[in-house]
Amino acid sequence: MDLQTKVSLILTAVVVPTFVIVLSVQNQFASPILKDELKQLGISTGRSLARLIVSRRWLQSPDAGKLIESAVQEIASTQPNIIRIDVIIRDSVTNEIKIMGSNFENDSTNTTRTLGPYSDQIQAEIVTDDDDDESWDIYVPIEQRFRDVKLQRKFYGVVHIVVSLKFISRLIDAFERVAAGAAAFSVVSLILLLSYFLRRTLENDRRLREAETQNIQLSEQLHEAERQLMNSEKLAVMGQLTASFAHEIGTPLNAVGGHLQLLKEESGIDSERIQIIGDQLNKIEGIVRNFLQSTAKPSSQRQLVDVNKIVDRTLGIVRPRIEAIGVDIRKELDREMGPIRAVPVEIEQILLNLVNNSLDSMKSKKAKKDRSRALLEVSTSMRQEGGRDWAFVEIYDTGEGIGKADLENVLKPFFSTKGPREGTGLGLTICQELARKYGGDLEIDSKEGVWTRVTLKVPYQTRLS
Numbered sequence: 001m002d003l004q005t006k007v008s009l010i011l012t013a014v015v016v017p018t019f020v021i022v023l024s025v026q027n028q029f030a031s032p033i034l035k036d037e038l039k040q041l042g043i044s045t046g047r048s049l050a051r052l053i054v055s056r057r058w059l060q061s062p063d064a065g066k067l068i069e070s071a072v073q074e075i076a077s078t079q080p081n082i083i084r085i086d087v088i089i090r091d092s093v094t095n096e097i098k099i100m101g102s103n104f105e106n107d108s109t110n111t112t113r114t115l116g117p118y119s120d121q122i123q124a125e126i127v128t129d130d131d132d133d134e135s136w137d138i139y140v141p142i143e144q145r146f147r148d149v150k151l152q153r154k155f156y157g158v159v160h161i162v163v164s165l166k167f168i169s170r171l172i173d174a175f176e177r178v179a180a181g182a183a184a185f186s187v188v189s190l191i192l193l194l195s196y197f198l199r200r201t202l203e204n205d206r207r208l209r210e211a212e213t214q215n216i217q218l219s220e221q222l223h224e225a226e227r228q229l230m231n232s233e234k235l236a237v238m239g240q241l242t243a244s245f246a247h248e249i250g251t252p253l254n255a256v257g258g259h260l261q262l263l264k265e266e267s268g269i270d271s272e273r274i275q276i277i278g279d280q281l282n283k284i285e286g287i288v289r290n291f292l293q294s295t296a297k298p299s300s301q302r303q304l305v306d307v308n309k310i311v312d313r314t315l316g317i318v319r320p321r322i323e324a325i326g327v328d329i330r331k332e333l334d335r336e337m338g339p340i341r342a343v344p345v346e347i348e349q350i351l352l353n354l355v356n357n358s359l360d361s362m363k364s365k366k367a368k369k370d371r372s373r374a375l376l377e378v379s380t381s382m383r384q385e386g387g388r389d390w391a392f393v394e395i396y397d398t399g400e401g402i403g404k405a406d407l408e409n410v411l412k413p414f415f416s417t418k419g420p421r422e423g424t425g426l427g428l429t430i431c432q433e434l435a436r437k438y439g440g441d442l443e444i445d446s447k448e449g450v451w452t453r454v455t456l457k458v459p460y461q462t463r464l465s
Contacts, residue, residue: 012187019183030175034168038081039124039136042163045075045082046122046140049159054144059089059100059156068101076103083135084162089142090155100157120155126165136163257281276317286345304339305347307380307391314351315378318359325363325374332379340391340460346434347458353427354395354454361399361452374398382460390440393456402446410444431456 049071053059058067072085087101124138142156260281264274311333315322322329340347355376362374377396382389402410413429432442440458 012191019179019186022179031168031172034171035126035136035165038163038165038168039138041079042082042136042138042161043122043124043140045079045085046138046159046161049075049085049087050140050142053087053142054156065100072101072103081163081167082161083164084160086160087142087157088160089157097157134165136161136165138163253281253285257285272316280317283345283348301343302341303344305342305344306339307337307347307393308333308335310344310348310351311378311380311393314348314355317352318355321356321359322376325359325366327359327362327374327376330375330377332377334379334381337380337382337391338460340438340458342438342458346437350431350434350456351393351395353431354456357427357454358395358397358399358452361401362397365398365400372398389460391458391460393458394453395456396451396453398451401448401450401452402444403448407444407446411442 052071053068056067058064061067068087072087076082076085085101085103086099088097089100090097120141120143122138122140124136126134127137128134138161140159140161142159143153144156145153257278260274260278264278311331315329315331355378358376362376365372366374375396375398377394379392379394379396381392381394383392384390411428411432413426428442428444435442435456435458438458440456443455443457444452445455446452
């Protein structure tokens with residue numbers, strides 16, 4: 001159940017019993033009061049009729065029966081709760097008791113009740129008939145008091161009045177129905193009001209949570225912007241330092257290149273290793289020139305590049321490390337894959353970074369005396385995704401792997417899983433930026449302690465851009 005239903009049930013469980021208790025208490029107090037009021041009504045009516053008979057000397061009149069009967073009928077017609085009125089007179093000579101007036105016809109079944117207690121004192125009691133209906137049975141004396149003779153009075157008879165108590169039952173029932181209706185109306189009204197304010201409260205709470213969520217998101221965005229700004233500042237400082245470094249290293253590089261050329265001419269040896277050294281010196285010189293120019297490579301430097309050849313050349317460059325670490329090489333190259341349009345040195349820079357990372361990981365694993373096989377697998381393929389052709393280069397190694405907590409951070413600037421002085425945390429970031437430059441991406445998957453797979457995804461382009 002939701003909160004609104006629970007509160008509604010609780011409210012009903014509290015309000016309804018409360019109304020029932022209040023009604024019960026009210027009935028306990030109201031019923032005796034109402035009964036006493038009807039008793040007083042009967043006594044008052046009896047006294048009025050008795051005084052009327054005495055004051056007008058109806059008993060001395062030859063038409064006494066008609067006069068009393070008329071008065072009884074009039075009273076009975078104006079008092080709906082009085083269901084019976086009998087005027088009972090005792091003859092002073094014969095001592096005979098007779099009914100002088102009644103709104104009921106005399107019959108044998110009512111004689112005992114009518115003539116019942118015959119006294120010169122007011123008497124009243126509650127009686128119950130065969131239908132379990134209660135009524136007041138009241139006897140009021142008809143008497144005449146003499147002022148000149150102290151305490152002397154003349155007794156003529158009694159006025160017998162029966163007052164029905166059905167009115168009280170009907171009144172209490174009506175009151176209970178009204179109270180029950182009021183209780184139901186109150187419960188429904190309270191539930192509706194509560195529902196309204198509860199909805200408002202829940203809506204405000206929802207808006208507050210949304211605002212808090214937005215604040216958290218904005219705070220995270222702010223922290224991310226601050227972090228990127230700090231990284232940008234670091235990169236700017238590194239750029240200045242690198243430019244200075246490139247300027248200072250340019251001269252000794254030229255000297256090394258010149259001496260290497262002289263060594264090659266004097267020795268007459270044109271080996272593969274000397275050729276690799278010369279190519280790498282040229283590559284370093286090109287990087288230095290790019291740093292000094294502080295500009296991006298123009299699009300005119302893009303050319304058709306055979307990815308498989310760059311893979312072969314990259315593995316040739318790192319072959320001494322491969323042999324020193326004892327890594328098995330497995331190549332699965334799609335030789336039928338066509339060339340892509342790119343700057344060769346940038347693709348080579350990406351692959352060289354990735355391969356060196358794999359070799360570092362396997363070297364670190366071997367240093368921990370792990371006897372598992374050290375395997376470096378490089379594959380190329382062409383696939384279609386999203387209606388486009390893509391060139392894929394996958395580099396798989398059985399090194400230390402990357403933990404789940406670090407996997408989502410390895411592409412961020414200055415983040416490194418290597419030890420101190422072993423990495424700057426910029427290699428993978430640069431690789432990703434170069435891949436995105438061509439509209440591609442870099443994807444990393446890994447299982448800590450077992451393997452790592454890095455996938456370079458670059459689109460085929462039919463024109464230079």
